[in-house]
Amino acid sequence: MTPAFATIPGTAPLRLVVVGAGVMGRHWMRIVSETPAAQLVGVVDLDTEAAAQAAAASGADVISGASLTAVAAETGADAVIDVTAPQAHRAVNVEALRAGLPVLCEKPIAPTVAETMALVAAAELTGQLLMTSQSRRYYPALARLKGMAATLGDIGIVTTEFFKAPHFGGFRDEMDDPLLVDMAIHAFDVARYLLGAEATSVDCRSFNPSWSWYRGDAAASADFAFDGGARYVYTGSWCSPGLETSWNGTWRISGENGTAAWDGEGEPVSDPAVVPADGPVTARSEIAGALDEFVRALRTGGIPSGEVHSNIHTIAMVEGAVRSARTGHRVALDGVLENAYTAALADERDADLRGVLASWGSAGDAVARLR
Incomplete structure (x- = not known):
């Protein structure tokens, strides 16, 4: 569908109304x-x-308050940017959507696949x-890497190495799986973008x-x-001082006709050298690129890459990796989606939302619908 x-x-x-007045909200x-195509009219925070x-x-001239619905009505808002903590995303997003407002939400769009x-x-x-x-999709160099990958024939393996040593303090220091949940999600999503396919299973150790x-x-x-036979291998650490990689990590794509690589900062390279086919290139990087795509989608109806139906597969990759790390076994992502669908049906208390969930019929139908 x-x-x-x-x-x-x-x-x-x-x-636009921004919900969340913390450091990231102010960013x-x-x-x-x-952004000429956007105007800040409201700020919401408890x-x-x-x-x-x-x-x-x-x-x-910006109006502020604690109620999203009230601030949106007072400002005549067209859309919402949700920059709250992940645990609040569901409540904020549903409130905005029910008020007739489209939402651009910070990652992860929800803490679990069920949500x-x-x-x-x-x-x-x-x-x-x-x-x-999914802000790290938005780099012109990454789009060129994808163009190079298209010239390599069948892809055998894609790898990412990520090694940084940031001292954040705060909630990340207390998370159960800080690397997988808060950082590797970016790389997992980029792998989907580069391969144009969905992951089917994961074997992870943390x-x-x-x-x-x-x-x-x-x-x-x-x-x-991944669908089609490609493998994607991610190796990373958030406490690895010295010779650190870029925040995007270092990437290598190996195919039947050659190899392409990207250090996450400069220009991608390939052997044999190729001029990549024309592909989607964003003029602005990171969250600015995400905002541009959001505005463009609302104007044209074109499906953005981070649309929730598609993004659920990125969340499933994270949840599957965490589950695999905890059980010590390879995890099928269809099973992650099926378990999440069952949980979503069982836990939903809103009759209207439960009706939509039930209309999918089964986990298999839900997966087909989301693709």
Whole structure:
């Protein structure tokens, strides 16, 4: 099924409300202010003082408050950017969608696949666009790497190596699986983008080095099988000082006709050298590129890469990797989706959303629908 959503005709800047006035929320506000096709009109946070301060700091005529519905109505908002904590995404997204507002949500769109399925149901029920910002898809160099990969014939293996040593403090230091859940999700999503396919299973092992400053496992290696036979292998650590990789990691794509590689910062290279076929290239990187695609989708009806129906497969890769690491066994991702669908049906208390979930008929039908 191709998901459909309401578009917003016209050429005036989209009027946006940002929910979440923390550091990342303020970063999003700056990006909105730099985007001619968008206008910041509201800031929402349960901490009304933080919301007011962020609104004042924006330098624009921005209304703030604790209620998304109230601020959106007062400002005449066209759409919402959800920059709250992942545990709040479901409530914020559903409130916005039910108010007739499309949403661009920070990753992960929900903490679990089951909650993501509930959000898919909310998007279908309301007919509004729900998109997540998988911001690391948006690099011109990455688009060129994908173009190079298209010249390599059948792909055998894609690898990512990621080694950084950031001292964040805060919630990441206390997470059960900080690397897999908060960082590797980006690489897993990029692998889907590069291969144009979905993962079918994963064998993952995670651990925490003796010197790690994280409570949960900060290092992992994951081996994914993909539709079509390609393998994707991710190896990374968030407590690896010295000779660090870029934040995008280093990538290698090996195919029957050659190899392409990217260091995550400069230009990709290939052997034999090729000029990549024309492909989708975003002018702006990271969250600015995500915002541009969100606006473009709402104007044209084109399906953005982070649309919730597609993004559920990225969430399933993360959940499958965590499950594999904890059980010590390869995990089939169809099983992850089926278990999540069963849980979503059992846990949903909203009759309308439960009705949409039930209309899919079975986990198999749900997976086919989401693709």
